Amino acid sequence: MSLILLVEQTLNGLQFGVMLFLMAAGLTLVFGVMGLINLAHGSLYMIGAFAAAAMAQASGSFLLALAASLVCAAFAGVLIEVLVIRRLYDRDHLDQVLATFALILIFSEGTRWLFGSFPLFLDKPEWLSGTVILPFGIEYSLYRLAIILVGLAVAAGLFWMIARTRVGIRIRAGENDREMIAALGVNISRLYTFVFALGAALAGFAGALVGTIQSVQVGMGEPVLILAFVVIVIGGIGSIKGAFIGALLVGLTETLGRFLLPEAFALVFDPATARSVGASLASMSIYILMAGVLIFRPKGLFGSA
Template sequence: MTLPLFIEQTLNGVQFGVMLFLMAAGLTLIFGVMGLINLAHGALYMVGAFAAAATAAATGSFILALAASVVFAAFAGVLVETLIIRRLYGRDHLDQVLATFALVLIFAEGTRWVFGSFPLFLDKPDWLSGTVMLPFGIEYSLYRLAIILVGLVVAAGLFWLIGRTRVGMQIRAGENDREMIAALGVNISRLYTLVFALGAGLAGFAGALIGAIQSVQVGMGDSVLILAFVVIVIGGIGSIKGAFVGALLVGLTDTLGRQLLPMFFALFMEPAAATSTGASLASMAIYLLMAAVLILRPKGLFGGA
């Protein structure tokens, strides 16, 4: 692998990791503060993507499409938390899994009823199309680079919100002792709704960003949700820093593994066999990474930190 190709694939891995962080950050906040296993988080990712595609088609504005993805996903999150999730606090995790899985089916069929079964397409704006020239003669997608930059800005804002604001202090306190902050006068129901809306908005924003690369279709958040769970297990449940580091590790492991493993096995096998073996192991690489982290740190890299 040449140096330019390695750098390009590394950037692809960072872009994938940033997108996973937007998903995993909300998921880890929801579980850390509320103790809730939310399988419907991927459906909110899908809601954001469909809201962006529909808004872009109606207005022609990509910026409005991104804003709509956050607003509609956060609004859907508030409705879900207020009407359904609020009744699951303190219930067994099995009840939470069954209820949120039912929400996945409801969102999927509702989206199919509104938009149909065919995928939608969210076009990149002209000012984000094309490539940009990077050092070492690398031509890289301007849109993918923009995803990295925007994702890092959102990550910095989230770190500031959690670490430097009064709301962040309440969220961090809620992770440690929900009963105590309620006794101190914090409106715990409002805090839960805020956290759920924040997580939903981040998921919807991630769906909109990726919707301009892939097609927008029903069920598009399911596979991303699985990877988001892997991220928070690696990083440590309830840790934003862990979600960020875990997302980058997963993104780089998945992207570079798909490139490097077939090349490695090509040294010992026929090209066809090397490609097949490398691709198979590459799809397992992130789960092997998760297993290795859990062996060394059962609570994740930053769990309990």
């Protein structure tokens, strides 16, 4: 086993983790503040990816593509919150699940109608192409490294907003006692719309960043949404800190599991069997991690009652 390859896979796990954090942060904010289960969050990820791909094809600018992903996903989030979600706050979780699942179908078919069934491709900009030499001579993708740095910067900004700004104080208060902050004069509807739009923008931004690594296609958000739910269960529902730690744990577990488990089983089985068994266990590893966390911390690592 090469040490350089191990470091590269660890960095890939970090890159996957920060992308999951962008998805899970919005999801845990929406659930923590509004008490809403939003299955359509993966559709906002898809909207951001398609908006970025369309803008990149129209303008040739990667930065404009990223801006388009933020704006379009946030705008879609505002429309969803105003037209649909506001009617679900006082309903039980089953109604929320059914309504947001219907939104998945609407967005999937609408996207297929607008862009067709064939995948789109978002190219990396030239200034982020190629590789960069890290310490000890490790060669790594410049674009993947940029995703890690941007994701960490977004995480730092989100932590600062939640901890240090007036909006963050209202969000934290809304998690604990929404009736009280409404009684104190805070426009709770406006706060809910802002939180939902922020979560949507983060999901769309994640979709745009990943759109250059994989193809942009209808339904691309649902597998990521499942992992985002795993992240917030591990980290604790409503906790941004928990979402960050949980996302890194899931990203590293999934990526390193696919790399290390086949290597380990190759010591016992033939290479073909080792790859098959290792890949199967790697797919299960994040759920084993989640089960292990819940055994000892039923509310997640940083969850509150």
